[in-house]
Amino acid sequence: THATTVNRDCSSITPPYVQLIEKLGRAQELLNNRPLTLAEKILYSHLTDPEKSLANGGKIRGEVYLQLSLERVAMQDASAQMALLQFMSAGLSRTAVPSSIHCDHLIQASVGADADLQRSIESNKEVFDFLESAARKYGIEFWKPGSGIIHQIVLENYAAPGMLMLGTDSHTPNAGGLGMLAIGVGGADAVDAMTGTPWELKAPQIVGVHLTGKLNGWATPKDLILHLAGKLTVRGGTGRILEYFGPGVFSQSCTGLATVANMGAEVGATTSTFPYTPNMRAYLNATGRAPVAQAADEAAAKGFLSADEGAEYDEVIEVNLSDLEPTINGPFTPDLATPLSKFGAFVQEQGWKDEVSAALIGSCTNSSYEDMTRVAELAKQAKAAGLTTKVPFLCTPGSEQIRATMERDDVTASLEGVGAVVLANACGPCIGQWKRADKKGEENAILTSFNRNFKSRNDGNQLTMNFLASPTIVTAMAFSGKLSFDPTTDSLTTPSGESFKFSPPTGQDLPATGFTPGNIDLYPAYTPEPQPDTEVVISKDSQRLELLEPFTSPFEEGSNNPRALELPTMKVLMKVRGKCTTDHISAAGPWLKYKGHLTNISENLLITAVNDENGDINVAFDHEHDASQSTSDTIPAVAKRFKSRGQPWALVVDDNYGEGSAREHAALQPRFYGCAMILARSFARIHETNLKKQGILPLWFVDKADYARIGSGDALETTGLADLINGNQSATVALKVTKRSGEIFEIPTRHTMSSDQVKWLRAGSALNHIRSQMMS
Ligand code: SF4
Missing domain, CATH: 3.30.499.10 (Aconitase, domain 3)
Incomplete structure (x- = not known):
């Protein structure tokens, strides 16, 4: 066992x-x-x-x-x-x-x-x-x-x-x-x-x-x-x-x-x-x-x-x-840090309602035994004063072992005693898996002990402001219901009218009597041996799982055409303005259910990205549409039109494109619709590598001001890529831009492709390359 x-x-x-x-x-x-x-x-x-x-x-x-x-x-x-x-x-x-x-x-x-x-x-x-x-x-x-x-x-x-x-x-x-x-x-x-x-x-x-x-x-x-x-x-x-x-x-x-x-x-x-x-x-x-x-x-x-x-x-x-004091970060970006002592004034300056609508603790960031015992200590102090939480207070233990140990040591009872709802040992609200009953479409503020707070991340509501804090600050706020509450200095009024102030909680880093594993049926065997006869279960008409078709290489292998090792001429599908995280490129929440089905999940491509040409969300322009179609449509719809015409396309994007997560769907989906290149002011590392793996060429503007010179429908052609593919690692790749107006100019770019990554590009994807290596 x-x-x-x-x-x-x-x-x-x-x-x-x-x-x-x-x-x-x-x-x-x-x-x-x-x-x-x-x-x-x-x-x-x-x-x-x-x-x-x-x-x-x-x-x-x-x-x-x-x-x-x-x-x-x-x-x-x-x-x-x-x-x-x-x-x-x-x-x-x-x-x-x-x-x-x-x-x-x-x-x-x-x-x-x-x-x-x-x-x-x-x-x-x-x-x-x-x-x-x-x-x-x-x-x-x-x-x-x-x-x-x-x-x-x-x-x-x-x-x-x-x-x-x-x-x-x-x-x-x-x-x-x-x-x-x-x-x-x-x-x-x-x-x-x-x-x-x-x-x-x-x-x-x-x-x-x-x-x-x-x-x-x-x-x-x-x-x-x-x-x-x-x-x-x-x-x-x-x-x-x-x-x-x-x-x-x-x-x-x-x-x-x-x-x-x-x-x-x-x-x-x-x-x-x-x-x-x-x-x-x-x-x-x-x-x-x-x-x-x-x-x-x-x-x-x-x-x-x-x-x-x-x-x-x-x-x-x-x-x-x-010298460190508690800090609260947000809303909408994890780097907007405000020391707790200044947070009340910050809320007032912004004109936000001084209300917390829900408090959530746990997640992979803060669900240790120490976190939970610290929080339980606050709950006990509050309970002794006759207080219960004023807003929904949700707790996600990080593992079955933590849950079982919390339960054994009465940590859970302390939390539930002041109104906490203990959720399953899973990500839940941290990744938008929160069937929230209230505040739909309403501006509101939640406090969480999670790690990430992009718009819509927790409850799918763009207007929910998510502030990140330690579990103890989140818990204290759940008792006050106010954003301006500072438990280190402020008091609460108990039901009997007395003034109550929390003492700083301590907690225990490890359980005195050891951890208890809980339900061991949920655990794996430690050294599983492969069982090759097992049939992997995917039903043919599944809407959630789909076997993968390999992507095709964009290059004309064996051709004498001097441009055979340059990317085919691409049309710019869209210029993305500002922050574009992997959540913008491939939203989570309800889309998570399609993670194993590339066709279905691709319907969410860039649906919260801002089009630089008009400032709208989820709008792209199709300048070569036929009479039955309109010029503008949703981004996935225009991408699909390009794909059905066999038109390779590119995106022009801003700084730190793809920040946030390792979500490879953010690279697979554009590739699935025929994206061949992404031209960025800068890339986030993991996402840039993911693009390379799927056979999309990531290029960086040498001069960031060139971002302003390119728009949707412009044609882009690479020059110098053939040199790179032929093994010249220091080759520079430039882009010939043909504007819709007919104006033509060239811009320099830079790349971060290693010699192996060049092989992925040539094969159409890293996986194509691995497969060909195994066969050879
Ligand atoms: Fe952690 Fe990610 Fe799960 Fe949130 S969604 S709890 S950040 S693993």
């Missing part, structure tokens, strides 16, 4: 430290034994071929593409569908590295845990059946609906110091709380790892975050990352790893560090990590992994799990934890 508090066989989850340290030694020699950061040590010890990647010994970070091998892949139920559909088409009998599937995103919150879980299992049956059958066939660990949120389960079961893993979800870096590198990717990258293809990453820059002092009062690890998000902005971490160091790391719990690592995704960081600490050891021991802790102790003694003395960072940020 599975019992996480009992030490289990850890052989499959202990990183191979001896080999990693040996490989690191080779890398260090190639780098003339210069001092290394922790992130570099983890990356370089996972190089498939250190001699190849580090050959010139010079500047690596920000310059060199690293070919890496990984220890593990984790997938959530929404992104796993497409990853598995792609993996299946590669024709292997098992995954090359241990992999797991977690059923969490598809569970919709409505009335409470049991009923919601039952309803969601029924409504998603065909998807869960597909995932379970594919897991069985290929030997993947399958965590059933109700077992918990992917990142919480990874932290509790698989994460280990010094390890390198990929997850098909942007908050995969959560596992960095255990001193490892966990990177969020699209399903196509996961397919690389699962097929044993080296995974490629441009060596990130390393930002050192030097922590001194100690959090006190109401300040929590969440406030550290909310504060940093304000400093760094949603772009500040792009192409960079955040590596924390200094005494302030050691005063925080392992799960607290995971919260900080989790929200590194909000600043666009590749991932975040911390040196190995005694609190990590305690967490490994408490979660049944003493052998991993012991192996990590030995690796740490050899200097593997922390930065070398004198290691250089690309930038160092200083934070004195003693």
